[in-house]
Amino acid sequence: xxxxxxxxxxxxxxxxxxxxxxxxxxxxxxxxxxxxxxxxxxxxxxxxxxxxxxxxxxxxxxxxxxxxxxxxxxxxxxxxxxxxxxxxxxxxxxxxxxxxxxxxxxxxxxxxxxxxxxxxxxxxxxxxxxxxxxxxxxxxxxxxxxxxxxxxxxxxxxxxxxxxxxxxxxxxxxxxxxxxxxxxxxxxxxxxxxxxxxxxxxxxxxxxxxxxxxxxxxxxxxxxxxxxxxxxxxxxxxxxxxxxxxxxxxx
Amino acid sequence: xxxxxxxxxxxxxxxxxxxxxxxxxxxxxxxxxxxxxxxxxxxxxxxxxxxxxxxxxxxxxxxxxxxxxxxxxxxxxxxxxxxxxxxxxxxxxxxxxxxxxxxxxxxxxxxxxxxxxxxxxxxxxxxxxxxxxxxxxxxxxxxxxxxxxxxxxxxxxxxxxxxxxxxxxxxxxxxxxxxxxxxxxxxxxxxxxxxxxxxxxxxxxxxxxxxxxxxxxxxxxxxxxxxxxxxxxxxxxxxxxxxxxxxxxxxxxxxxxxxxxxxxxxxxxxxxxxxxxxxxxxxxxxxxxxxxxxxxxxxxxxxxxxxxxxxxxxxxxxxxxxxxxxxxxxxxxxxxxxxxxxxxxxxxxxxxxxxxxxxxxxxxxxxxxxxxxxxxxxxxxxxxxxxxxxxxxxxxxxxxxxxxxxxxxxxxxxxxxxxxxxxxxxxxxxxxxxxxxxxxxxxxxxxxxxxxxxxxxxxxxxxxxxxxxxxxxxxxxxxxxxxxxxxxxxxxxxxxxxxxxxxxxxxxxxxxxxxxxxxxxxxxxxxxxxxxxxxxxxxxxxxxxxxxxxxxxxxxxxxxxxxxxxxxxxxxxxxxxxxxxxxxxxxxxxxxxxxxxxxxxxxxxxxxxxxxxxxxxxxxxxxxxxxxxxxxxxxxxxxxxxxxxxxxxxxxxxxxxxxxxxxxxxxxxxxxxxxxxxxxxxxxxxxxxxxxxxxxxxxxxxxxxxx
Numbered sequence: 023x024x025x026x027x028x029x030x031x032x033x034x035x036x037x038x039x040x041x042x043x044x045x046x047x048x049x050x051x052x053x054x055x056x057x058x059x060x061x062x063x064x065x066x067x068x069x070x071x072x073x074x075x076x077x078x079x080x081x082x083x084x085x086x087x088x089x090x091x092x093x094x095x096x097x098x099x100x101x102x103x104x105x106x107x108x109x110x111x112x113x114x115x116x117x118x119x120x121x122x123x124x125x126x127x128x129x130x131x132x133x134x135x136x137x138x139x140x141x142x143x144x145x146x147x148x149x150x151x152x153x154x155x156x157x158x159x160x161x162x163x164x165x166x167x168x169x170x171x172x173x174x175x176x177x178x179x180x181x182x183x184x185x186x187x188x189x190x191x192x193x194x195x196x197x198x199x200x201x202x203x204x205x206x207x208x209x210x211x212x213x214x215x216x217x218x219x220x221x222x223x224x225x226x227x228x229x230x231x232x233x234x235x236x237x238x239x240x241x242x243x244x245x246x247x248x249x250x251x252x253x254x255x256x257x258x259x260x261x262x263x264x265x266x267x268x269x270x271x272x273x
Numbered sequence: 274x275x276x277x278x279x280x281x282x283x284x285x286x287x288x289x290x291x292x293x294x295x296x297x298x299x300x301x302x303x304x305x306x307x308x309x310x311x312x313x314x315x316x317x318x319x320x321x322x323x324x325x326x327x328x329x330x331x332x333x334x335x336x337x338x339x340x341x342x343x344x345x346x347x348x349x350x351x352x353x354x355x356x357x358x359x360x361x362x363x364x365x366x367x368x369x370x371x372x373x374x375x376x377x378x379x380x381x382x383x384x385x386x387x388x389x390x391x392x393x394x395x396x397x398x399x400x401x402x403x404x405x406x407x408x409x410x411x412x413x414x415x416x417x418x419x420x421x422x423x424x425x426x427x428x429x430x431x432x433x434x435x436x437x438x439x440x441x442x443x444x445x446x447x448x449x450x451x452x453x454x455x456x457x458x459x460x461x462x463x464x465x466x467x468x469x470x471x472x473x474x475x476x477x478x479x480x481x482x483x484x485x486x487x488x489x490x491x492x493x494x495x496x497x498x499x500x501x502x503x504x505x506x507x508x509x510x511x512x513x514x515x516x517x518x519x520x521x522x523x524x525x526x527x528x529x530x531x532x533x534x535x536x537x538x539x540x541x542x543x544x545x546x547x548x549x550x551x552x553x554x555x556x557x558x559x560x561x562x563x564x565x566x567x568x569x570x571x572x573x574x575x576x577x578x579x580x581x582x583x584x585x586x587x588x589x590x591x592x593x594x595x596x597x598x599x600x601x602x603x604x605x606x607x608x609x610x611x612x613x614x615x616x617x618x619x620x621x622x623x624x625x626x627x628x629x630x631x632x633x634x635x636x637x638x639x640x641x642x643x644x645x646x647x648x649x650x651x652x653x654x655x656x657x658x659x660x661x662x663x664x665x666x667x668x669x670x671x672x673x674x675x676x677x678x679x680x681x682x683x684x685x686x687x688x689x690x691x692x693x694x695x696x697x698x699x700x701x702x703x704x705x706x707x708x709x710x711x712x713x714x715x716x717x718x719x720x721x722x723x724x725x726x727x728x729x730x731x732x733x734x735x736x737x738x739x740x741x742x743x744x745x746x747x748x749x750x751x752x753x754x755x756x757x758x759x760x761x762x763x764x765x766x767x768x769x770x771x772x773x774x775x776x777x778x779x780x781x782x783x784x785x786x787x788x789x790x791x792x793x794x795x796x797x798x799x800x801x802x803x804x805x806x807x808x809x810x811x812x813x814x815x816x817x818x819x820x821x822x823x824x825x826x827x828x829x830x831x832x833x834x835x836x837x838x839x840x841x842x843x844x845x846x847x848x849x850x851x852x853x854x855x856x857x858x859x860x861x862x863x864x865x866x867x868x869x870x871x872x873x874x875x876x877x878x879x880x881x882x883x884x885x886x887x888x889x890x891x892x893x894x895x896x897x898x899x900x901x902x903x904x905x906x907x908x909x910x911x912x913x914x915x916x917x918x919x920x921x922x923x924x925x926x927x928x929x930x931x932x933x934x935x936x937x938x939x940x941x942x943x944x945x946x947x948x949x950x951x952x953x954x955x956x957x958x959x960x961x962x963x964x965x966x967x968x969x970x971x972x973x974x975x976x977x978x979x980x
Binding site for chain 2: 080081119
């Protein structure tokens with residue numbers, strides 16, 4: 023579809039249509055509260071609840087326990103995290119072999135990171151290998167993790183040997199494990215596993231991509247500022263391509 | 274490495290020993306260490322069980338001196354051991370035998386520390402997954418039900434921390450109720466406590482408590498499974514939030530956001546539907562499509578699942594949805610049609626394809642594949658069992674390829690399920706004549722007649738029953754594959770189902786065959802054996818044996834001769850008379866009908882034996898007695914026999930003797946009375962009129978032989 027065949031929607035028209043969509047403040051507050059609770063911002067959630075008058079059925083005290091567990095994983099104290107989870111709800115790790123495996127895997131990674139190779143090898147043999155035997159679907163991941171012992175990463179996350187495997191040593195992997203555990207703890211309390219706001223932002227990006235093919239419209243090019251670009255202003259800029267008008271909007 | 278392992282083993286042994294310490298701190302420390310070792314690890318569970326941790330933990334829990342903190346740890350260990358895949362049952366039995374169940378039930382009582390109550394519920398829920406628990410538990414059910422009912426009846430709090438944990442305890446209590454309903458007696462025991470009203474109230478809770486909603490539905494499903502009375506009671510109970518009672522709530526929640534809620538709502542609805550306590554429209558329009566969506570989207574279900582993360586829950590939800598779909602479709606043509614319309618056939622075949630793909634390679638999970646495949650084949654077979662269009666759809670979707678592959682699988686359950694699926698598909702004459710021949714089903718099926726599993730043998734034989742009908746091009750191939758001696762051998766199998774289906778296959782093999790094939794079948798099976806089976810104690814065997822005899826005599830004089838060959842004319846006629854003289858009871862009706870047609874076939878086909886049959890007074894009397902039967906199929910069979918005997922007439926070998934005998938027995942009057950009956954079924958009326966033709970003329974002259 024060429025630029026000339028696309029529908030043109032002006033800023034005024036767009037804003038007019040947006041104002042017709044009924045969005046209750048309480049719904050927006052729920053979205054924010056949902057984000058604060060799931061991501062574990064207990065103090066912020068309490069303050070927000072106070073200021074907005076929004077009462078949540080979620081036990082805000084449980085956020086503290088969940089965040090302590092998350093912090094333990096993010097700090098590399100996997101054993102500590104496991105003990106806390108078992109104190110909170112012993113069913114979780116007993117009934118989720120994949121999660122348990124990922125926590126054990128992370129513990130193994132931490133041992134390798136600290137250079138405790140022999141201890142890591144014993145741990146892998148005693149804890150991870152039997153687990154993989156019982157759950158064959160996890161064996162591929164186990165293979166990848168054991169490759170860390172085969173290559174000398176010297177405590178670093180990269181290196182020329184097996185970059186894909188070395189990614190396990192990234193601190194981002196701790197975050198991934200922490201997120202997985204957090205989601206399981208939320209699910210155990212009948213709470214959503216992920217906040218809705220990021221999904222909404224992804225939906226916004228996707229929707230705009232779809233709409234880009236069909237219309238020129240006031241686009242949000244910066245989700246931080248959320249300013250609507252004026253399509254009329256973009257078209258009036260002479261002899262520039264899309265890149266130039268985007269940077270003009272951003273400025 | 275060996276030293277380290279030994280040291281580690283000694284360490285674990287020490288922890289178990291410390292459980293007997295008089296120092297409470299030491300006991301607590303050991304319990305906590307053991308707990309954190311066994312949770313999540315099957316190896317550690319097995320290790321500690323070898324170190325007799327069951328006895329040690331049982332002693333801790335049954336001791337009055339144990340502190341609350343230690344009890345919580347010990348209770349968590351109990352739950353974890355019970356969840357062991359390989360040794361959970363043994364652990365449960367051992368714990369129950371040592372009084373742990375009773376101890377846990379005591380820990381549920383009012384006033385107990387809330388964390389201990391929750392831990393006890395978790396442990397009891399895990400223990401009750403094993404039948405060993407209540408068998409060895411020393412009659413703790415009543416106390417358990419009372420405690421659990423107290424928790425359910427107490428409800429849960431509001432928004433406080435106490436409220437949030439209370440919801441968890443409520444959920445666990447409801448799950449315990451579900452676990453208790455493992456038999457009809459237990460269902461009634463639980464229902465009689467009044468828990469149904471409490472559960473129905475729970476259904477009205479806000480959708481925020483999805484786990485509680487799912488657990489409540491699970492409990493209602495367990496309570497109502499295969500229980501018409503409880504289903505009727507549930508259908509009458511009002512409330513359940515949203516109005517309309519449990520049935521309406523189940524249908525509404527079949528559209529819920531959460532996959533587990535949808536699944537268990539569908540299971541409740543399926544139970545009500547099977548017991549005719551739910552409107553057919555709701556089942557077809559809502560429940561079946563919801564189940565098909567669950568079958569189709571295990572990954573989506575995993576994302577929405579409130580339980581454990583990942584593909585494990587999604588797969589379990591998917592398998593349970595498949596089982597529920599098969600259950601709701603069982604013997605209900607309308608529901609099966611709705612399932613087809615909702616895409617069930619493609620969804621089930623798709624699951625089979627995905628299961629095969631997942632099982633490939635070094636990391637395939639054989640146990641998971643077996644579970645998936647069994648469920649999918651059984652459900653697919655049920656969905657297509659009564660409808661021709663559904664069977665064609667299954668063939669078009671590629672079901673045969675999966676079936677043939679599964680017939681050679683290592684798991685007997687998979688082989689049997691695949692046979693069952695094939696059996697229902699080849700009920701289709703068209704498919705038997707075309708696709709079945711090309712699919713390569715025959716050879717593996719004949720091979721499975723010699724399977725080590727009697728279930729597989731029985732279902733393979735049942736499939737061959739359908740596959741080897743007279744219109745099937747596979748008959749000749751089957752005989753070339755050595756089918757006859759195998760079937761003959763199966764007539765002596767230990768399992769009754771194997772014997773019955775083998776004889777049934779023999780019976781079908783005898784329909785519309787040439788003399789050579791008939792002779793081969795009779796020789797392989799043995800006429801004496803067939804005659805003996807027709808008098809045996811097993812009703813199904815009698816039916817198939819007499820049916821086989823009927824088929825032997827149906828096409829030719831040689832067949833009739835074969836029937837008489839084993840025992841001689843007098844004994845065979847006496848047997849035939851005894852069979853025809855059976856009272857017309859529904860359980861034995863099929864035998865009677867076959868016997869009447871057997872007599873008819875002999876009269877029609879065999880010049881040599883016609884006169885003997887026509888002159889056998891007890892036999893003819895027995896036939897005449899059934900002419901006025903209320904069962905149309907019996908009356909029609911008897912009337913055909915009467916027609917055939919009467920048709921002898923002057924000039925035949927019997928010289929009209931049959932007709933004279935019939936007149937003496939008052940058949941003409943019986944026929945006249947029947948014709949005058951306005952309620953006489955049409956098919957019987959037609960036969961009566963046909964018979965009357967023989968009785969309209971003058972009495973035939975005296976028999977030349979007798980003169």
